[in-house]
Amino acid sequence: MRQESGDASLLRKLNSAAILRILRAGEVVTLTELARAARVSRPTAEGIVEELLAKGWAEECAEEPGDRQRGRPARRFRFHGAAGHVIGVDVGGYKLLSMTSDLNGEILATRRVAVSPEMSAAERIKAIVALVEESVLEEGKLAAVAVGTTGVVDEAGRVVKSVAIPEWTGIALQAELADRIPVPVVVENDMRLAVLAEHWRGAARGYRDVVYLFTGNRIGLGLLIGGLLHRGAHAASGEIGDQSSGYRLAFRNVIDYALSADPGELRSPGESAEFAVVRAREGDEAAARAVEAFASCLADGLVTIVNPLDPELVVVGGGLSQAGSLLVEPIQRHLNRVTLYPPQVVASRLGNESVALGAVRLALDHLDRTLFASMS
Structure with a gap:
């Protein structure tokens, strides 16, 4: 030959x-x-x-x-999209969520597992690995896994700092998972993955400058600047830090309302907000005032980001995006009043699946780089 x-x-x-x-x-x-x-x-x-x-x-x-x-x-x-599949995982304090897709990005399966914020790092890692194993499909080979987690995540996939999950600071998550999962594993900050998902298949398609506001049991931010994910000098973009003040105070209104309306039930901040949203939609005026006050606090925090960055779009995501106009309209009115060039404010259609979907996109991108690098 x-x-x-x-x-x-x-x-x-x-x-x-x-x-x-x-x-x-x-x-x-x-x-x-x-x-x-x-x-x-x-x-x-x-x-x-x-x-x-x-x-x-x-x-x-x-x-x-x-x-x-x-x-x-x-x-x-x-x-041939069915030649293999990838898995994206969202690691939160209260839940693990996985999405399995073919190589064309079509979501084939979704799994959700409840976890405790108090579980040890070793237990959480074990739960992530178990979820990945359960999410592997019989058809086609597993090509890559991507994981999104709260915390400052460096380029090596190490959680440098974590506020929301105890014992998570200092965990070399990518290395830990790579030792247990027999395919390439990449780890990224969850908020960066959320805005990646919005840019791929959500409300931010076609936009280049976007602020993504995550609303759930915590508040987070994802930034798309010039069409690129913004990581920051210390890979800390997306993390707000100690939320005992600032954005965290936004929940005070809905927490107070939930306690007064239903004192027998102990709710997390996100659950209190969801409770108030449901009651507001049912016509409860006190609930509506609490939700509007919550939205106004969020908008006030956004001003310090919107004015210097001048984004085209603000996407309200996370579990509370289901509130729709109850959050979007007060935020839009506030930004219209106090910003030089008010961006359009919209609710995410991806809800609390945005991080896992962004992880799928990250896994596909990693596969592409590996695939094309092998041919060059």
């Missing part, structure tokens, strides 16, 4: 990567279209496609109705 020269071998890899990128973009294409887009000859495109078919990265599409009436149909190909 004739051995390819170094230059020829490199050219072949570059051409293979170019054709795979075209298929990866999601289009169904013919050999002629592939050759034209990749700027290679048709025989070269055909040879590369045959290799990708053999490796499972491409698949040939079935004939469309009517093809035979036009003579011999052109062979058509696309990326």
Whole structure:
């Protein structure tokens, strides 16, 4: 067999990567279209496609109705999304949420597990691994896992600081999980993943400058600046820090309302807000005032971010995004009054699944980098 020269071998890899990128973009294409887009000859495109078919990265599409009436149909190909799957995990104080998707990003399964904020780091890591194992599909191989967690997360996937989860500070989470999960694992801050999800499939599609406000049992922020996720000098973007003051005080109104309206039930801050939202929708005026005061406090905190960053959009996400206009409208009115260029304020349609969905996107991006790097 004739051995390819170094230059020829490199050219072949570059051409293979170019054709795979075209298929990866999601289009169904013919050999002629592939050759034209990749700027290679048709025989070269055909040879590369045959290799990708053999490796499972491409698949040939079935004939469309009517093809035979036009003579011999052109062979058509696309990326084989069912060749494998990825898993995205949201690690919170009260829950673990996983999403499993094929390689085209179609969500195939979702799992949710309740956990305790007081559980040890070792117990939480064990629960994450168990959830990943339960989320693996029988069809296709697991290609990558991405995990979103609260806390300052550095580029090595280590939780440098954590306020919301005890014993989480200093955990080398990516390394710990990589020792237990037999595929590549990446770890990122949950708020950065939430805004990534909004940019991918949520309210922030098509926007380049976005503030994502997470509302649940805690408050968090995700920033998209110039179309790119903002990590910050110390990878601390997304973390507000000690929430005993500032944003945390926003919950005071809904907590007080919940205690006065139903004193027999002990609720978390997020549960108190959800309780007040439900009562407000039922026409309870005291609940409506508590929710509006909550929204106004959130808006007041946003002003210090909106004025210097000048975003196009503010997305209200997390579990409390279900409040919809009850939160969005007071925030929009407040920003209209006190900011130079008020951004549009919208409620997320992804709700409390945004972090797990962003983790899926991160896993897919990691797979792409690995896949294309192997061809260059």
